[in-house]
Amino acid sequence: MNNSLIIALDFASKDEVDSFLKGFNGESLFLKVGMELFYKEGPSIIQELKEQNHQIFLDLKLHDIPNTVGSAMKNIASLGVDLVNVHAAGGIDMMARAVEGLEAGTPSGMKRAKCIGVTQLTSTSEASMQKEQLIQVPLHESVLHYATITKEAGLDGVVCSTLEAFAIRERLGDTFLTVTPGIRLKTDEVQDQVRVATPKIARENGVSAIVVGRSITRAANPYESYSLFKSEWEGITL
Numbered sequence: 037m038n039n040s041l042i043i044a045l046d047f048a049s050k051d052e053v054d055s056f057l058k059g060f061n062g063e064s065l066f067l068k069v070g071m072e073l074f075y076k077e078g079p080s081i082i083q084e085l086k087e088q089n090h091q092i093f094l095d096l097k098l099h100d101i102p103n104t105v106g107s108a109m110k111n112i113a114s115l116g117v118d119l120v121n122v123h124a125a126g127g128i129d130m131m132a133r134a135v136e137g138l139e140a141g142t143p144s145g146m147k148r149a150k151c152i153g154v155t156q157l158t159s160t161s162e163a164s165m166q167k168e169q170l171i172q173v174p175l176h177e178s179v180l181h182y183a184t185i186t187k188e189a190g191l192d193g194v195v196c197s198t199l200e201a202f203a204i205r206e207r208l209g210d211t212f213l214t215v216t217p218g219i220r221l222k223t224d225e226v227q228d229q230v231r232v233a234t235p236k237i238a239r240e241n242g243v244s245a246i247v248v249g250r251s252i253t254r255a256a257n258p259y260e261s262y263s264l265f266k267s268e269w270e271g272i273t274l
């Protein structure tokens with residue numbers, strides 16, 4: 037999990053995923069399946085990707101009452117994915133029930149998926165958080181607060197931006213995962229993301245894993261783009 041580069045498979049169908057993965061020549065990857073792909077293809081896409089030896093982050097960002105999230109996680113656990121997430125805004129009880137559900141649903145002999153809490157989405161700015169969520173503290177503080185209650189609930193880490201990762205590690209320790217989307221090379225379009233940084237900054241801030249989507253999946257040559265991100269993330273000069 038640590039030092040991973042997770043590719044966000046934000047595609048409309050399995051066919052698009054297949055043609056994307058062809059360029060990787062069977063390399064074992066850490067892949068994120070999100071709502072778009074999962075709602076189209078269902079659990080079979082997870083099975084297929086696992087059979088191809090990939091690690092899977094199933095990103096469904098659960099956010100509901102504790103009972104519903106706990107039961108949903110029990111079913112998700114049977115898919116055998118490596119990483120799942122919930123919204124920290126659902127609260128401590130909801131997050132604790134998510135982990136309980138995962139533990140109850142993980143088949144014996146299998147490792148339970150790690151569970152992380154989404155703090156403030158990387159598409160959220162301080163101004164929009166204050167105006168739309170009526171949270172009147174600086175965004176950094178809101179993220180640190182969500183990270184603290186996520187740990188209290190027994191989760192394994194958070195989704196945050198690279199800009200908050202260092203402070204989270206300082207407060208909550210090195211083993212608490214910081215998974216950071218909003219990753220762009222200097223020359224990339226930011227698109228709908230707000231709190232963005234390069235793989236180099238992510239590495240310098242000690243984040244556990246970076247998540248990269250469109251900069252790789254929509255690149256003219258996805259494998260070349262993946263290699264660029266990977267070498268900057270790993271600190272290798274090409």
Ligand SMILES: O=C(O)c1cc(=O)[nH]c(=O)n1[C@@H]1O[C@H](COP(=O)(O)O)[C@@H](O)[C@H]1O
Nearest residue numbers: 044095156157158195217218247248249250
């Ligand atoms: O939980 C996530 O993965 C997530 C949380 C967050 O705060 N921001 C965020 O961008 N993501 C996901 O990370 C990916 C980022 O994609 P790109 O912006 O295309 O690199 C998308 O699949 C998002 O759903």
